[in-house]
Amino acid sequence: MSDAPDKLIDDLAGALRPVRPLQARPMWLAAAAALAMAALYIFFYYGPRPEIAAMVHGQPPKTMMAWFKPLLFAVTGAGAFWAVADLARPEGRLRSRTLLPLMVALAIEVAALLRDAFMQPAEVMTGLQQPAILCMTTIVCGGLxxxxxxxxxxxxxxxxxxxVLLGAMAGLATGAFMAAAYAVHCDRDWSSYILVYYAGGVAITAGVAAWLGKRFLRW
Amino acid sequence: MLMRAAQAGDQRAYRDLLQQLRPWLLSYFRRRLKGSDGEDLVQMTLLSLHTKRDTYDPAAPFMPWIAAVARNKLIDHVRRAGRRVEVELDEDLIGDGGDLPADLARRDVEMLLKQLPKDQARIIGLHKLKELSVEEVSAATGKSSSAVKVAVHRGLKKLQALVGVKTGGADE
Structure with missing residues (x-):
């Protein structure tokens, strides 16, 4: 045994201070609060989509997309936050149980797009031709x-x-939650629109976060 | 137990933990880096343990956590040195724990066994911790020898999954 490690151990023990173990609960609470605040911001500053406004006044929605679209992205974001909680520790890894919500959400959206592509291809093109600058900038800026x-x-x-994976999952989580909040306002429900512009905004956020993770999450 | 006390600021427990870990870490690195004394990596790992000690979950086994910290330091070292080395990812937590302090290893195994069905945990405990033969476990539990073997095999696979072995190396 050399002296250097013994000295290091002495120094580390001497410098020891109590620490609060990393817990997932504060992250979940903050995420839920942020989602609620973002949804309120969208509701009051952008205005709700007509079906949501009707729901606020106690009327049933005319289309299930009014609640299903926010739910789809909220579930995606929750799955990604779950992955973030797992990946944040050295022994953490991506588990199939955390990927499940993401896979289910993606499968639903892809299935809807395929259905539209075969049954009503004109709708697919209509969705892609919609203006999407507000949608994408809101999701990317809010997600970041x-x-x-x-x-x-x-x-x-x-x-x-x-x-890299932790960064990507963090971006996916915040981007998806922002997309869920934005869906309170947006009534463009074409599957192609959702898959390209909503998911595109979320993917940009996840990509930026993955790059940041590669640069700054080393330890 | 020691790590939990260290998180609470117990300097004596922390010193004990670091001193107990040092030979295990040395052995860990020497097994993987031929021709290196591993002492630098041990010190880097102890420093990382210190700075990131809040990421240890007191409700989880300690061994996977410290093994992951050590593995990260090893991968960083190899990347910097531009060397190619096989990083073993299938540390056998139940069998040969190397020089891992016995109380740390035993506590880890006990915590992991709690996550298995009661019967399976009992069979693995008898066979792997109390070192009874398959026939002795069979007699103690009233199950056939083949059922004991199957329970042990499946239980160990579940335990490996719980601690994240065979998952590939760290990314970028």
Whole structure:
């Protein structure tokens, strides 16, 4: 045994201070609060889609997409947050149970697009031709704002074995939650629109976060 | 137990933990890096343990956590050195724990066994911890020898899945 390791152990023990173990619950609470705040922001500043406005006044929605679209992205975001909670520890890894919500949401959307492509191809093109700047900028900007909050509250304490994946999942989580909030306003329900512009905004957020993860989540 | 006390600020427990871990880490790195004394990596791992000690979940086994920290330091070292090395990812937590302090290993195994069905955990406990033969476990539990073997095999696979072995290396 050399002296250097013994000295290091002495130094580390001498410098020891109590720490609060990393817990997932504060992240979940913050994520739920952020989703609620984002939805309220969209509701009051962008205005609700007609079906949501009708629901607020106690009327049943005319289309299930009024609630299904926000739910789809909320489930996607929750699955990604679950993955973030797992991946933040050194021994953490991507588990099939956390991927399940993401896979289910993706499968639903792809199935809807395939159905439209075969049964009403004109609708697919109509969806793609809709203006989407507000949609994508809101999702990307809101998702990145959420990512900053998540980084300060959670990611800066992480010690992951998979920095790129953790970054991507964090971006996917915040982007999907922002998409869920934006869906309170947006009544463009074409499957092609959702898959290209909504999912595109979420994918951009996840890509930026993956790059940030590669750069800054090493430890 | 020691790590939990260390998170609470118990310096004596922390010093004990680091001293107990040091030979295990040394052995871990020397097994994987031929021709290296591994001492630098041990020190880097102890530093990482210190700075990231809040990421240890007190309700989880300690061994997978410290093994992952060590594996990360090893991968960083190999990447920096531009060397190619096989990083073993299938540490056998039930069998040969190397020089892992016995109390740490035993506590890990006990925590993991709690996550298995009661019968399966009992069979693995008798066979792997109390070192009874298959026939002795069979007599103690009233199950056939082949049922005991199957229970042990499946139980160990579940335990491996729980601690994340055979999952590939760290990304970028």
């Amino acid at each position: 704002a959420g990512l900053i909050v998540l980084w300060r509250l959670w990611l800066k304490r992480a010690a992951t074995s998979y920095p």
